[in-house]
Amino acid sequence: MKLMTLATSLAVASLAAALPLRGDGIFKRQLTCPVDVVTCSAEANGVDACCLPDNGQLLLVQQWLPGYGPPTEFTMHGLWPNTCSNGIIGFCDDSRKYTDIEARLNSYPGGSSLVKDLHTFWPSYKNDNNAFWAHEWSKHGTCLSNLAPKCTSGAPKDNDVYTYFDQTLKMRSKYNLYQALAENGILPGSTPQTAKIQEAMQAKFGVQAEVNCKGGVLNEIWLYFNVKNGIRDWVPVTPVDTGSCRGAISYPKKTTGGGPKPTTSVVPTPSVKPTTTTPPGSIPTGIQKGKCDTNNATVCVQPGVSHQYSKCVNGTWILNQCKTGLVCHSDSATATRCAAK
Template sequence: MLALAALLPVLASLSTANAWASDNHTCALTKPIYSCENTTAIVDTCCSPVQGFVLTTQFWDTYTGLESEGSVLPAEAWTIHGLWPDRCDGSYGQYCDLDRQYDPSPSPNTTTGTKDGTPVPAWEGGDVITPLLQKYGKWDLLAYMQKYWKSQGSPDWIFWQHEFSKHATCFSTYDVGNYGTPDCYGSLYENTTEASMIDFLESVIKAQVQYPTYEWLADAGVIPSNRTGYAISQLQDTLADASGAVPYLGCSGPTKQILTEVWYYAHSLGRPQESILKPIDQTTKSNCNATQPIWYYERSKGSELY
């Protein structure tokens, strides 16, 4: 029998080998590449996203529908929609890890959006994000989300959990080892799912602050108005000049004249967690009316925080 002193190096070697197999994701040791620009297979999918078209998306809502409960919109700011991974060909996945499914109302309700896709079961466990951020003392992050990441017609946490479940789980850089994927967090964290959730929430904010849509438009004289409409070309050109690429603008209404959202496309240098984003022109053409004025409406009375 080996003496304990002789056995310790052997155990250490085995431990190192086991850790190497699952925890070898120190991305600082990996030369970063821009997503969707690699000519060879990605060496470590924890360090570069497989779905590498990164979309930073925002809403322009005029009310929340929950003003009576104190839910109002931030003054002079668009609100957060999310951070999305598209494949390099413009297609995308959704609800890619059902073990991290916390969406009470999955939309769509299958992983493919078609009836023959894998069903996405509704989450019935309530709010997990708010207590998670409180557990780790992320009070400033929670306060920022409560102000700028607003839901319409439902509590904010439902929207947050929808975005995490539908989109974050399709970024390979947030994988936690489920369904045969690498564990990007390893044994450094007690709970890798919690780690991936906090990591994603922080990444959303880090990307969003790079795109001050309200400020960019206001600097060009484009402000919310119930009396003056704008040409779609003026809106799009203003945001393209400011951001570095042509974004997607979304409009609602029967004639698609009510401005409601913007999507900024980018390639990510390394992990989207670092938010080093190269602006790329939209791959989805704006649905806004090209011949009629676009209405960038003022917020409803009592719906904005001053």
């Protein structure tokens, strides 16, 4: 019986040694982990935190930042583990708060290729990519319990860091937001209804998303997931919130070629005539498009009737809207206010 036990142990050890490590999040007790148990389910109660993340609701947060990343791609903000009751957590392991993510990944076997992809698909609008990655890792990556070094067996140094970023980019590629929108006729340069964006998410991924705006401009789309089998298999779930976008929003084009914009101010280009014909001296109306030269200028679409108005933001007209129950009123050729009819 002892010989059989020893032989069995050796066989198990041999199998564990043969399993791939890089990017797969192999776990210390993987051979005893349950198969296909989904986080945040009743079956997940009591499952080892090295098998499934104990913060079992994961948010894949992608952003649309004109001037950053390829012109036909959303870029990453982060992968955020939350509690199953949507509790927000962060900075779960101070001993792994790293500031040198790029150097660690470049030193990891095959990591230089990942770093190249990170610069393309995970850029910082503050133009310091490494600092951005370090923040996302320290705040969110350390909260994936099954990536902790104590859960791995024979993995290279920084396998946890590699797996977090590698798996996130893989899921960004799988859940391609630009493609989902384009397949439903929603392209940059348009002003889609938020409901149409949600219809596109539902058609492509089987669930809606949290669609967030800044000043009436599409900014981020959050997809919610539970996971099983480590973090290899993702199960889309209904979002806790549908987001801050309302009605028609601006989905602006990115600058040609993508890539970070300089941090210095840019001189606005000359304005383009508005889309409506307005006699000289009159107050303009209608949806304004193209370039503009008076930053923060606003123009009502239909003064006293419509809640929508165009606003000049960084040299480009975008479509905004008043809060529910208010409409746009024109005070001058470049100033409006939201008030009751």
